[in-house]
Amino acid sequence: MAIIITAFERSPDGGKGLARDTRVRWALEEAGQPYEVRLVSFLEMKEPAHLRLHPFGQIPTYEEGDLALFETGAIVLHIAERHAGLLSDDANARARAITWMFAAVNTVEPVILELVTARILEGDKPWTKERLPLVEDRVRHRLGQLSSRLGDADWLDGAFSAGDLMMVSVLLRLRASGILGEFPKLAAYVARGEARPAYERAFAAQLAVNAGKPAAG
Amino acid sequence: MAIIITAFERSPDGGKGLARDTRVRWALEEAGQPYEVRLVSFLEMKEPAHLRLHPFGQIPTYEEGDLALFETGAIVLHIAERHAGLLSDDANARARAITWMFAAVNTVEPVILELVTARILEGDKPWTKERLPLVEDRVRHRLGQLSSRLGDADWLDGAFSAGDLMMVSVLLRLRASGILGEFPKLAAYVARGEARPAYERAFAAQLAVNAGKPAAG
Numbered sequence: 165m166a167i168i169i170t171a172f173e174r175s176p177d178g179g180k181g182l183a184r185d186t187r188v189r190w191a192l193e194e195a196g197q198p199y200e201v202r203l204v205s206f207l208e209m210k211e212p213a214h215l216r217l218h219p220f221g222q223i224p225t226y227e228e229g230d231l232a233l234f235e236t237g238a239i240v241l242h243i244a245e246r247h248a249g250l251l252s253d254d255a256n257a258r259a260r261a262i263t264w265m266f267a268a269v270n271t272v273e274p275v276i277l278e279l280v281t282a283r284i285l286e287g288d289k290p291w292t293k294e295r296l297p298l299v300e301d302r303v304r305h306r307l308g309q310l311s312s313r314l315g316d317a318d319w320l321d322g323a324f325s326a327g328d329l330m331m332v333s334v335l336l337r338l339r340a341s342g343i344l345g346e347f348p349k350l351a352a353y354v355a356r357g358e359a360r361p362a363y364e365r366a367f368a369a370q371l372a373v374n375a376g377k378p379a380a381g
Numbered sequence: 382m383a384i385i386i387t388a389f390e391r392s393p394d395g396g397k398g399l400a401r402d403t404r405v406r407w408a409l410e411e412a413g414q415p416y417e418v419r420l421v422s423f424l425e426m427k428e429p430a431h432l433r434l435h436p437f438g439q440i441p442t443y444e445e446g447d448l449a450l451f452e453t454g455a456i457v458l459h460i461a462e463r464h465a466g467l468l469s470d471d472a473n474a475r476a477r478a479i480t481w482m483f484a485a486v487n488t489v490e491p492v493i494l495e496l497v498t499a500r501i502l503e504g505d506k507p508w509t510k511e512r513l514p515l516v517e518d519r520v521r522h523r524l525g526q527l528s529s530r531l532g533d534a535d536w537l538d539g540a541f542s543a544g545d546l547m548m549v550s551v552l553l554r555l556r557a558s559g560i561l562g563e564f565p566k567l568a569a570y571v572a573r574g575e576a577r578p579a580y581e582r583a584f585a586a587q588l589a590v591n592a593g594k595p596a597a598g
Contacts, residue, residue, distance in 0.1 A: 231473045231477075
């Protein structure tokens with residue numbers, strides 16, 4: 165059954181791989197599953213046809229026969245449960261990998277999203293210069309805890325898993341801020357993720373869509 | 382095998398049910414599973430013994446034999462996968478329920494957390510009065526989309542699921558702001574969740590811990 169995902173017709177990041185379709189592409193590449201991509205414009209994302217697929221008017225979505233999903237975490241988990249490569253066969257290791265998926269999106273990503281909001285959506289506000297250090301310190305606090313747990317390990321819990329895929333993807337959004345570089349173990353962890361052939365293929369595929377197009381605003 | 386969760390010795394909300402152990406208690410009650418609770422102080426949460434269980438120094442954690450988990454979403458999913466009552470037997474309905482779990486924690490909760498941060502952590506900052514309406518409007522935007530999708534249905538996708546458990550729990554955090562009341566369909570949805578006997582038992586259990594204790598600060 166063909167897998168169809170949606171992605172930005174023109175990504176706001178101009179192809180840096182930060183749009184969330186990259187996470188799904190990466191999971192599909194790790195799982196060795198072919199997929200088709202339907203590109204959607206910002207206008208189309210707010211129209212009823214897309215809202216039926218994604219009630220919050222975002223990308224990516226995932227269609228496979230009569231199943232339609234949204235939310236990157238749920239899509240990656242769906243792929244990971246059906247194909248080898250992203251979750252252990254051991255039930256406990258599997259539950260722990262899913263824990264890291266939720267930690268990525270519910271404990272680490274919210275502070276990073278707040279920083280993105282402060283820098284971009286509120287970048288022109290009079291309070292932003294004074295407020296930004298507070299927001300950055302909340303990111304540093306979480307990253308310090310994550311770095312302590314990772315220690316000198318390659319991945320968060322034994323072999324590479326969907327938990328690492330999500331955590332690396334979330335941390336990638338921080339690179340432009342310079343904060344990731346303050347945590348050498350996490351920077352190396354992210355680099356290990358980016359060096360995986362499956363990530364490289366996913367990155368190249370999203371770049372091919374956006375190359376030569378100016379970043380959408 | 383005994384299930385042991387952790388909860389605040391004294392909850393910051395004084396027993397309003399907003400601490401995240403309530404979500405896990407609710408899931409265990411829906412699944413009809415007995416559990417034990419180990420209470421931890423704010424000091425203990427930052428100590429090595431607890432950090433081994435929860436790298437971000439929070440509650441709840443979940444222990445069952447040699448399995449130890451953190452992250453409410455992962456714990457609720459673990460319970461839902463092993464017991465009847467929280468996920469459909471139909472594979473597609475199950476994947477959609479998991480989608481709503483991720484939507485709760487990664488699309489709806491981050492804007493709500495930002496509002497909580499603005500009101501509490503930044504409540505005394507000079508910019509907060511002017512900034513708060515922006516943060517509230519971001520919450521309203523998400524809630525409007527969620528309300529449109531829910532429409533007149535009782536639950537987000539057919540029967541009550543772990544997706545509803547997580548979404549109701551996330552929305553409950555908004556009640557004090559008054560914003561939930563602006564969306565009557567969502568307010569009724571939350572009330573339906575709170576009226577479930579399993580929720581009532583979970584709420585009563587956490588209240589019993591905190592009753593008579595002043596809220597922790």
